[in-house]
Amino acid sequence: MKHTPKPTPDGQDQRSDMTRLQTAALIIIAFAVxxxxxxxxxxxxxxLATAIILFxxxxxxxSFIARARIGPFHVPNWLASVVAVLLIATALITLTSIVVAQINTVLVTTLAYAERAPDAVAALFAWAGADVESAVRNSMQSIELSGYLRGAAGGATSLTQATVLVILFVGFLFAERVWFQTKLLNFTGDPAQAKRIGRIIASIIxxxxxxxxxxxxxxxxxxxxxxxxxxxxxxEIAMPLGVVTFVLNFIPNIGSIIATGLVVLAAYIQLGDPWMTSLIFVIAGTIQFVNGSIIDPMLMGRALRLSSFGILLSLAFWGAVWGIPGMFxxxxxxxxxxxxxxxVAALRPFAILLSREGLPEEEAALEQR
Known part of the structure; x- marks a missing residue:
């Protein structure tokens, strides 16, 4: 009778290392896919992501409107959903029209300022000597704005197409919401688990x-x-600057810096006065600092205090994957x-890293809500 030899500790270590290596390789492949x-x-x-957020x-x-009653009557759920889709479609089309109009205004103004921009920027380096000033002027004149302007115009066209697609997605999401709880219960097969998942989704929303x-x-x-x-x-472009600032402030950290830079650049090109431009820079920077660094954290509360480093990583990753929409x-x-x-118990260490104070939401808080 033959006996299978017991694996030696070295053999166990080799198999364990091989398993870890295979797991790491599978994770890398899955991430790449x-x-x-x-x-x-x-x-x-x-x-789709934008439609889910709007939904x-x-x-x-x-749901609140559908539960409300006016005497013996109440608003049917389907009617409330149809009205919501129509309102969302109207708001999206209106907002898209405003943004596209302001983008066109900025493009036209950029073309008008293009001739004055090299001299205005070069004048900032006059203190360094005529050679440096001339080099800066030549560098500015060598920049081809037509390619950037075509890209911006193409982005405006894509924005209109995306708006139509978002409206369609929102309509389908509202059509599916009626059966969501039933699907969730049948998917999990456990009423308690389905209820817990529903609470997590409600917390996210x-x-x-x-x-x-x-x-x-x-x-x-x-x-x-x-x-x-x-x-x-x-x-001259006060309204476009206000609209662009409103939009860019949805991009964390970087958006406010870009918005302030656009205001200062427009002021210097139009006014040509360094001292006046410096005053505008101080006021615009103060507005961004007070609203973004003082009032914003106060209103967000501890529940939404995300790690600043985590926000930067998320901004960099989604910006690299999806561009400007990914930043938003x-x-x-x-x-x-x-x-x-x-x-999720296995993922809770990541939640601690993502939260600013390292205090993510507890399960008890979810049960209370």
């Missing part, structure tokens, strides 16, 4: 909605202040990841 799909299907996925913003309101609400209020205030500042100093969606995606990781 997912990344490839994210890049290749970026237009559809960006539209979450209005889903609770629709609540946090994303609160973030977008606060961010919209802060961005509106910042855009209005920037518009008032530009009008006070007689800038980076924080909502990070909020979703934070909530999911908070309530």
């Amino acid at each position: 997912v990344l490839f799909l994210l890049v290749q299907a970026r237009f559809i996925l960006i539209s 979450s913003l209005t889903s609770d309101v629709i 609540r946090r994303v909605n609160y973030y977008l609400l606060v961010k919209t209020i802060i961005s509106l205030a910042t855009g209005a202040m920037t518009y008032a500042l530009a009008r006070a100093f007689g800038l 969606l980076s924080v909502p995606i990070m909020v979703m990841m934070l909530v999911v990781c908070s309530h």
Whole structure:
């Protein structure tokens, strides 16, 4: 009778190392495949992500309207959903028209300023000598603006196409919401587990909605202040600067810097006065700092205090994968990841890293809500 020899500790270590190596290789391959799909299907996925966010913003309101009663009558769920889709479509088309119009205004103004920009920028380096000033002027004149302008115009066209696709996605999401709880229960096969998943989804929706609400209020205030500042100093593109500032403030950290730079650049090219431009820079920077670094964190509360380093990583990753739309969606995606990781035991260390104070939401808090 033959006996199988017991594996030696060295053999066990080799098999364990091989298993870890295979697992690591599979993770790398899976990540590469997912990344490839994210890049290749970026237009559809960006539209779908935007539609999900818009759906979450209005889903609770629709449920509230459907539960309301006026005497013996109540609003049917389907009617509330249809009205919501129509309102969302009207708002999206209106907002897209405004943004595209302001982009066109900025493009036209950029062409008008293009001839004056090299001399204006070169004058900033006059203190370094005539050679440096001439070199800067020549460098500015060598920049081809036509390619950038064509890219911006193409982005405006893509924005209109994405709006139509988002409206379609929102309509289908509202059609599916009626059967969502039934599908979730049948999928899990456990009423308690289905209820827990529903609470996690509700927590994600609540946090994303609160973030977008606060961010919209802060961005509106910042855009209005920037518009008032530009009008006070007689800038020709005051309205486009206000609209662009409102939009860019949804991009964390970098958006406010770009918005301030655009205001200062427009002021210097039009006014040509370094001291006046410096004053505009101080005022615009103060507006961004107070609204973004003081008021914004106060309104967000501890529940939405994400790690600053995590926000930068999310911004860099989604910006590299999806471009500018990915920057806008980076924080909502990070909020979703934070909530999911908070309530999955194996992923909770990632939630601690994503939260600013290292205190993600506890399971008890989810049960209370």
